[in-house]
Amino acid sequence: MKNISVIGAGTMGNGIAHVFAQFGYKVNLIDVSEEALKKALATIGKNLDRQVAKGSLTEADKENTLKNLTTYTDLKTGVSDAHLVVEAATENVDLKLKIFRDMDAFAPANAILSTNTSSISITRIAAQTKRPDKVIGMHFMNPVPVMKLVEVIRGYATSDEVTSAVMEMSRKLAKVPVEVNDYPGFVANKILMPMINEAIITLWQGTAGVEEIDTVMKLGMAHPMGPLQLADFIGLDVCLSILRVLQEGFGEDKYAPCPLLVNMVTAGKLGVKSGEGFYSWTHGTKDLVVADNFRKKVTA
Numbered sequence: 001m002k003n004i005s006v007i008g009a010g011t012m013g014n015g016i017a018h019v020f021a022q023f024g025y026k027v028n029l030i031d032v033s034e035e036a037l038k039k040a041l042a043t044i045g046k047n048l049d050r051q052v053a054k055g056s057l058t059e060a061d062k063e064n065t066l067k068n069l070t071t072y073t074d075l076k077t078g079v080s081d082a083h084l085v086v087e088a089a090t091e092n093v094d095l096k097l098k099i100f101r102d103m104d105a106f107a108p109a110n111a112i113l114s115t116n117t118s119s120i121s122i123t124r125i126a127a128q129t130k131r132p133d134k135v136i137g138m139h140f141m142n143p144v145p146v147m148k149l150v151e152v153i154r155g156y157a158t159s160d161e162v163t164s165a166v167m168e169m170s171r172k173l174a175k176v177p178v179e180v181n182d183y184p185g186f187v188a189n190k191i192l193m194p195m196i197n198e199a200i201i202t203l204w205q206g207t208a209g210v211e212e213i214d215t216v217m218k219l220g221m222a223h224p225m226g227p228l229q230l231a232d233f234i235g236l237d238v239c240l241s242i243l244r245v246l247q248e249g250f251g252e253d254k255y256a257p258c259p260l261l262v263n264m265v266t267a268g269k270l271g272v273k274s275g276e277g278f279y280s281w282t283h284g285t286k287d288l289v290v291a292d293n294f295r296k297k298v299t300a
Contacts, residue, residue: 001083001169002026005107007075007099009033012116013088014040015144018047021068022061022145023173029071030078037071044069047145075099079107084169086138088116091241096120097128104129112162114138118189119242121249122155122182132157136166139186140175142233150175155182184249185242193242196234197258199227203278203294204260210278210294228278229288232271240265269293 002025006017009031017029017040031037048065051057057065072078079085085103089095096117103113113135115125126135137153150170154163163179170177180187199213208216214226231239240262246255264270264277269291271277280289 001112001165003081003083004028005030005079005082005085006088007031007078007085007103008088008090008116009036009040009071010088010090012140012142012144014043015047015142016086016088016116016140017069018044018065018145019140019173019175022048022057022065024064025068027069028078028082029069030073030075031071032073034073037073041066041069041071047143051145075102076106079103079111082107082111084112084114084166086114086116091118091120091238093120093124096125100125100128100135104131110134112136112166114166116140118238119185119245121184122153122158126155126157133159134162136162137182137186138166138170139188141188148174148176149188150177151186151188152177152179153182153186154179185246189242190246193239193246194255196227196231196239197243197255197261200231200258200261203228204258210290211288232277232279232281234271235273236261236270236277237265 004020004025005028006013007030009029017027021027029037029040048057048062052059052062085107087096087099087103089099096115100113107113113129115137116139117137118139122135122137126132129135132155135155136158137151139151139153141147141149152163152166152170167177167179185193202208202213203210210228214228217223217226240257243255243257268274269276272281275282276291278291278294280291283289
């Protein structure tokens with residue numbers, strides 16, 4: 001499998017494309033927006049420059065990586081020669097189901113169709129295709145060029161052969177693949193999202209402030225990043241979407257998103273991507289600055 005198509009040029013998509021291209025795969029990066037594709041290539045270039053500066057890549061490696069990337073705005077053309085397609089579009093069920101119907105129609109019959117979804121059922125996605133045995137989850141972690149883990153999620157019909165092939169390919173990317181079964185949130189987000197939600201509830205109830213909550217988890221639990229800062233990086237809209245998938249999938253109120261999270265997403269305060277969440281991300285320094293709304297005690 002040498003030809004890879006990646007659908008979606010956002011943070012995850014460009015990171016996935018970067019890694020495959022870096023390890024010698026020919027990558028078609030696909031997005032409906034030409035502007036998004038230009039931005040993705042610029043981001044990949046900057047990230048490669050960092051790797052060169054750190055000595056983990058040579059200048060020749062960088063140039064070869066960029067040569068392995070081709071961009072498309074037309075999905076049909078972009079997946080026409082793919083051995084593996086990785087869908088990395090927005091975490092929206094209806095959008096992903098439509099993309100998979102299109103992928104199934106236009107990709108070669110023997111191509112593996114994978115999704116970078118962080119919570120949506122692989123079995124439900126596979127049911128949109130005529131090749132459910134060739135549909136699998138490849139949940140990369142952000143930032144993709146740095147993080148080692150790939151959750152490899154088997155749907156109800158995913159074959160052993162496809163699972164083995166994707167596990168082996170992940171290892172060739174210098175990743176550590178972990179095989180998991182298809183239940184809401186898989187492993188990573190089934191554990192992570194309730195913790196983030198509880199941190200938001202703790203803030204909402206007025207138990208402690210943003211910095212205090214994150215400091216406790218960093219210094220007391222040895223987390224490299226506090227849960228509220230992490231939520232800002234993930235995207236509060238993504239956190240809300242995953243919590244709703246968990247709540248619906250398990251039918252348990254313990255996964256119900258905190259009203260504060262719902263209000264913030266409704267107000268467009270999505271974290272890093274919007275410039276403000278629990279922290280402000282527009283002040284131009286690396287220092288953490290708590291958002292104005294949370295500089296005073298937040299209560300119900």
